[in-house]
């Protein structure tokens with residue numbers, strides 16, 4: 001049977017939903033950068049909530065396979081892996097196409113993948129801009145566009161993982177902060193453009209997991225001391241917020257939920 005095209009505008013760029021399999025099985029979430037750290041916690045939380053999962057990864061192949069095995073042991077054939085560089089915009093439609101051809105539907109797109117490093121004035125090159133803006137802003141837009149038809153069909157949602165630094169920039173990280181600020185603007189714009197069928201929300205974590213190459217304990221302690229809850233958050237606490245927005249927030253769209261222990265209310 002020929003794939004059926006869904007959506008309100010037949011000229012839209014999107015991936016067709018296969019008509020024969022579209023209503024079968026549990027809901028499906030696609031989590032980008034889902035093999036490790038916060039992405040893996042989001043994957044586990046949505047899976048524990050009964051969803052099937054598409055775990056996107058790029059370099060973390062072993063971690064992705066281990067997570068797939070762990071979750072498939074709990075529910076067989078509930079997790080598939082997709083691999084790709086999100087900077088390769090032309091291939092983003094494939095992630096959605098593979099999801100639909102395996103699971104037949106898409107209910108939640110979680111734009112979690114990110115790159116993060118300093119871009120000091122005077123030492124930043126165009127490649128840094130293309131990478132940071134590409135992963136944190138451009139890919140979320142083009143993935144949402146590719147997924148729009150499938151998400152509309154399931155009355156699904158998009159969750160963009162931003163950062164409290166989008167509102168209060170971290171010194172020497174202008175490009176990352178601007179990309180995440182753009183992601184918040186994109187969240188609101190897409191909430192308008194993809195409604196009424198699709199909800200679009202963001203979360204802004206504060207300090208959760210330090211970057212793997214960050215060993216500046218003094219700076220880390222300073223951040224914790226300025227956080228009302230006096231600790232860092234856990235990936236599971238971030239994942240719980242994503243689960244809420246995906247499953248329990250039927251009248252919430254265009255919003256940003258800060259998961260930061262109160263850090264953003266302290267000057």
Ligand SMILES: NC(=O)c1ccc[n+]([C@@H]2O[C@H](COP(=O)([O-])OP(=O)(O)OC[C@H]3O[C@@H](n4cnc5c(N)ncnc54)[C@H](OP(=O)(O)O)[C@@H]3O)[C@@H](O)[C@H]2O)c1
Pocket residue numbers: 032033034035036037038039056057058059060061084085086087111112113114115116135161162163164204205206207208209210211
């Ligand atoms: N960690 C924190 O405390 C914190 C605080 C505020 C906001 N956040 C936000 O929360 C999210 C998760 O944070 P995290 O620290 O867990 O993220 P992370 O470890 O820095 O990155 C998550 C994944 O993104 C993937 N990725 C990076 N560049 C990619 C590319 N070009 N193509 C495809 N995948 C790419 C990588 O996948 P592979 O490993 O497979 O290559 C990586 O494992 C991010 O959006 C981050 O900005 C985190």
